[in-house]
Amino acid sequence: LTCERYPVRRLPFSTVSEEDLATFERIIPRRVITDPEELEASNVDWLRTMRGCSKVLLKPRTSEEVSHILRYCHERNLAVNTQGGNTGLVGGSVPVFDEIILSTALMNQVVSFQDISGILVCQAGCILEELSQYVEERDFIMPLDLGAKGSCHIGGNLATNAGGLRFLRYGSLRGTVLGLEVVLADGTVLNCLTSLRKDNTGYDLKQLFIGSEGTLGVITAVSILCPPKPRAVNVAFLGCPGFAEVLQTFSTCKRMLGEILSAYEFMDAECMQLVRHHLHLTSPVQESQFYVLVETSGSRVEHDAEKLSSFLEHALASGLVTDGTLATDQGKIKMLWALRERITEALTRDGYVYKYDISLPVDRLYDLVTDLRARLGPQAKHVVGYGHLGDGNLHLNVTAEAFSPSLLGDLEPYVYEWTAGQRGSVSAEHGVGFKKQSVLGYSKPPEALRLMQQLKTLLDPKGILNPYKTLPTRA
Ligand code: FAD
Ligand code: MLT
Ligand code: ZN
Structure with missing residues (x-):
């Protein structure tokens, strides 16, 4: 399993005790899951390449409950892995060790919809496809769509800044999201849930949380602008x-x-x-x-x-x-x-999948696929290229019968160096998670990485939110 393939050491967080479980039970009665069978689905990622060993899954319904949980975890130095639909492709959605899983599955209420402006306000755990149906009944559409729509949550989409199939027309979530409510690591509720198209009152704080993959706060609600349904x-x-x-x-x-x-x-x-x-x-x-x-x-x-x-x-x-x-x-x-x-689904049925999600100048987009076919030869079952060409986003995937360290050695750092050579991005839309944290340097200068680390320390001084992910792990 990945934890063994990419060795990391558990950081000195506390371990969940009986007393902790009793406290959680008081905050969210009957929504503290410790049944190993139920936990299994939340400990394993969609690609089935990562497995955590969390012993507890919490299912809050409100941001107040999330706030109580985080305040307590912060005091007790307990690590927390926020989870939406668990469809993430970079190993960010499941624990690495025994982090508490905080699921948004029950935070699935629409708060309001304005039918003149098309502004939807909802909780973070709403499933994307259900939101699509909701707004389509009102003659609007969601500004994003992706293959995982039946399971992914809007909060997870924001946390990964998912791109997907409508990006070419409606652009990034960084433009269509108007407001967010976020619970910070110490339990503070940051209510930036405005529905304004224009708001230049200083720094646009919501942008920090879009694409932050659960490392800076827990997104609990969102205000998003929906376009009219095309005729x-x-x-x-x-x-x-x-x-x-x-x-x-x-x-x-x-x-x-x-x-x-x-x-x-x-x-x-x-x-x-x-x-x-x-x-x-x-x-x-x-x-x-x-x-x-x-x-x-x-x-x-x-x-x-x-x-x-x-x-x-x-x-x-x-x-x-x-x-x-x-x-x-x-x-x-x-x-x-x-x-x-x-x-994506067909690839997982083909064997072990090495997944790369790269931004490149569009005219060089397929050269990497051709290069790799020649480089890997019969070691690989398939080397395929597909993706959002209109956005300069290549999905390069390699399949093999089973995971092989020598095949990985032929793929990395080659793929990342090739990408950096084109000034491309080593993660176009899937994020960094657990799998890509060591390769950020191919696309970001050290000064940017340092500033990211400083922001993390400011917002989550104890590092309890989604540890071992997104940023290079602290010693
Ligand atoms: P999860 O997988 O549960 O979590 C993903 C990350 O977000 C984790 O780091 C988690 O900690 C964090 N997180 C989740 N919820 C919150 C929250 N409320 N607050 C803070 N952090 C949170 N991605 C694309 O960009 N474009 C695509 O076209 C696309 N297609 C896909 C197709 C398939 C079949 C699959 C399986 C995945 C696809 N993805 C795609 C990957 C994409 O990242 C996810 O599908 C989706 O955005 C993740 O949402 P989720 O609710 O499943 O989040
Ligand atoms: C897609 O565009 O199909 C998704 O990002 C998933 C994938 O890369 O396989
Ligand atoms: Zn994609």
């Missing part, structure tokens, strides 16, 4: 003969589709093989080297259809695209999206 949504799934054509098609899309382009995702032929083999999904287009999913979202059906068909005509006539299919109805749209969204 017309179209999805085109296209086959491209090479990566140069994938890039050229992107460029053409931006010019010809303009403001209605809402997603540009790509996957290579090996990804298609994997979803076919492991999930029995079939390609809707002729076999190609690359596949592209283009989504448009607009306000007039005829206008969008006209734009999309002239784009397709051009792309086919010029040879950028060799085959394509179009969807306007919900069922087929979902089916086409599943080909892209379910690659």
